[in-house]
Amino acid sequence: MLARPAGSAVAHPAGTARGAPAAPAAGTESSCGDRRGASTVACVTHRYWPLFDLRLSTPDLRLQPMTEADLEPIADLLPDDVEQDQDEAGYDIGEPRIGRGIVSHQAYWRAYGIWRPQSWRLPFVVRSAAGEILGVQELEASDFLTLRTVDSSSFLVTAARGRGFGKQMRIAVLALAFGPLEAEAAITSAWHDNHASLGVSRAVGYRPNGESLHAHPGRVDVLVHLRLLRAHWLASGIGDQVGITGFDACRPLFGLPGR
Secondary structure, eight states, rough: OOOOOSSSSOOOOOOOTTOOOOSTTTTOOOEEEESSSSBEEEOOSSSSSSSGGEEOOOSEEEEEEEOHHHHHHHHOOOOOBBOOOOTOOOOOOOOOOHHHHHHHHHHHHHHHHTSSSSSSEEEEEEEEEEEOEEEEEEEESSSHHHEEEEEEEEEEEEEEEEEHHHHHHHHHHHHHHHHHTTOOOEEEETTTTHHHHHHHHHHTOOEEEEEEEEEESSSSEEEEEEEEEEEHHHHHHHTTTTTTEEEEGGGGGTTTTOO
């Protein structure tokens, strides 16, 4: 959905987003669980797409899967240095921000529209504890049930950079990956001069995993690859302060057996 920003942390709402109900509507199912560490109390209010009830939290941040109500605010806040997928259609509308906003809308619809348990892309809106939108953190996988490997990407709005949020939001999705998703590895990539992204990756324990050459636009550049293994993550204890709620109802969407 969102490619790697040039200067923000890459891995890539507290409050209620517009259109997100505060309580189960009449006729919907309510399913609650109670697990601390990997999960706390949560209820299913979106029985057809329970991802919308998934929540991640760190000491300073609240992460919630993106909804349509988030699309326009996210497009308005999208920093100019966030690289969008070069394979996406471009729109010459006269105002670059509008064209980029169209692409970000389409990427959202595509992510949920082609979701499969084997391959998926899950965008989280990252908010402060007070509800301010700070950025987007994505977690994705291809052939997940076989490879048990996740990738990530993110961006932070300009005003939120340099405050440690990039590290916290990456830790949050890694806690989801190595916790209830039971991943065996996490990979990530960044351009060789994206020091913020590479710094976040190294700070949470990723280790070198090679380099490759890619077009970046109009030139050839070096993409640095890193990998974090499950054993190293669990030994670090770095994710112990992450709260995860609402995951059990999502298990079938990831091809995991129900509980």
